[in-house]
Amino acid sequence: MDVKNKVVFITGGATGIGLATAKKLLQEGAKVIIYSRGAKILGKSDFDSAKTLIIEGDIASREQVRKAMEKAVKKFNSLDILINNAAVAKKENFLETTEKDWDFMIDVNIKGVFICIQ
Numbered sequence: 001m002d003v004k005n006k007v008v009f010i011t012g013g014a015t016g017i018g019l020a021t022a023k024k025l026l027q028e029g030a031k032v033i034i035y036s037r038g039a040k041i042l043g044k045s046d047f048d049s050a051k052t053l054i055i056e057g058d059i060a061s062r063e064q065v066r067k068a069m070e071k072a073v074k075k076f077n078s079l080d081i082l083i084n085n086a087a088v089a090k091k092e093n094f095l096e097t098t099e100k101d102w103d104f105m106i107d108v109n110i111k112g113v114f115i116c117i118q
Helices: 016-027 062-076 099-117
Strands: 007-011 031-036 052-056 081-084
Touching (some): 007 016, 007 062, 007 099, 016 031, 031 062, 062 099, 081 099
Parallel strands (some): 007 081, 031 052
8 A cells, every 4th residue: 555645643653563653654655643642752853743743642532532633634634544553451360350440441442443433
């Protein structure tokens, strides 16, 4: 797929697979929005500001996602591709998983995807 000049919004883009994907897409000529709760860890000077927008936010918050999408469209004039990469998991014994932990996983892994797609 040719992504040159496409605008790509990546959730969970500050680390791991999301960050590697963002870097690869930038190399291939895409404009990339990195949206993540952990965006603060990224050095903005490590990215070309003309092709990259880094936004700290929570995908489970409809308002935060809306504002991030607005910033992205304002900067790049469109959104072409959404990569719902953000995800969380708790590595405890299932019987020891708290309701708070369960709600957090559902909020990020399911609700967040739903919000971003809408």
